[in-house]
Amino acid sequence: MTSWKKYERFVAELCSEDYQSTNTTVMPNAKIKGCLSKTIRQVDVLIDSRFGDDRNRRIIVDAKKYNRPLNVKDVESFHGMMIDCSSKVGILVCPNGYSAAAKKRAQDFINLKIVSLEELEDIDLDLWDDCLSSHCDKKSKRGLVLWDAPMGIGALSSPVSISCIGKCDVCGDFHVWCWDCGKKFSLSDESEAKCNCGHPWFWLTAIEEDETSSNDHEHSMSVYLLLVTPSDALIADRKPLN
Ligand SMILES: [Zn+2]
Ligand SMILES: [Zn+2]
Structure with missing residues (x-):
């Protein structure tokens, strides 16, 4: 490097x-x-x-x-x-x-x-992990994943389930690290994935228009990482595209 x-x-x-x-x-x-x-x-x-x-x-x-x-x-x-x-x-x-x-x-x-x-x-x-995305290996320079602070998913499981979210510094793909089973996986844009725990939720990425809080710029799009539960889809993270 x-x-x-x-x-x-x-x-x-x-x-x-x-x-x-x-x-x-x-x-x-x-x-x-x-x-x-x-x-x-x-x-x-x-x-x-x-x-x-x-x-x-x-x-x-x-x-x-x-x-x-x-x-x-x-x-x-x-x-x-x-x-x-x-x-x-x-x-x-x-x-x-x-x-x-x-x-x-x-x-x-x-x-x-x-x-x-x-x-x-x-x-x-x-502290940075190698990117897990199959399309990341550009000229044998695989990216590294910068992890967020751990977050608790409390409403659906007891004890609270802990996961980290990260993003690759080359391809930008979201990564999820489940602390319950230790599995780490990547999600390219517009895909879905889950770990091995059998949680009643999965992770989904979707490109969507932002709900803007102000109108001083044209409408903007982001890649959203959603935590999809049986009753709801919660925003876990986003990558703005503009
Ligand atoms: Zn990558
Ligand atoms: Zn798990």
Whole structure:
């Protein structure tokens, strides 16, 4: 693995420690369609609302791989990307600091963060699992799965059943890890799967239009991960497509 790839994963892991919660989801290497450019933008880490489209929660993170300090131009081009990704908050991460002018230009809307490359030695990528998706192996570079905090599924089982949800940082596929039986499995877009436990539920992915909380942008689509029970389909996670 190149050290820059490791650096990207390290930044994703830091973000997941800082931002992952019941209401937000953290996606490493996300791809969303820009609202202005109409092209697919690659985002090193996308932090977004977990259950529906709420752009007020959206944060994009760019892990810059420069051997020099960031300058005003870097800040300005990142701000353009934030607008295209309809994100009001952005984090620019760099290993080598930034100029005073860049700091001034960033002002309130961009958070500049220095992550030193020495910290990479402490990162434990063993916490990341290899992607289980059969179509992930692009040029023998299989992705790794960033796991969420464990979640309890309490209403239907006693004792509470625990599962983790994760996303691959190459193909983006959802992964589910059942702590009851230990099974881990991936779900490509628009598929369904379950573990070996015989739970009265299964997991389903579906591409659906978001229920928007505001009308300041065109209608948006996401891949939803749903927990389907005999009586309900609950949103467990989402990957925005724009
Ligand atoms: Zn993958
Ligand atoms: Zn299970």
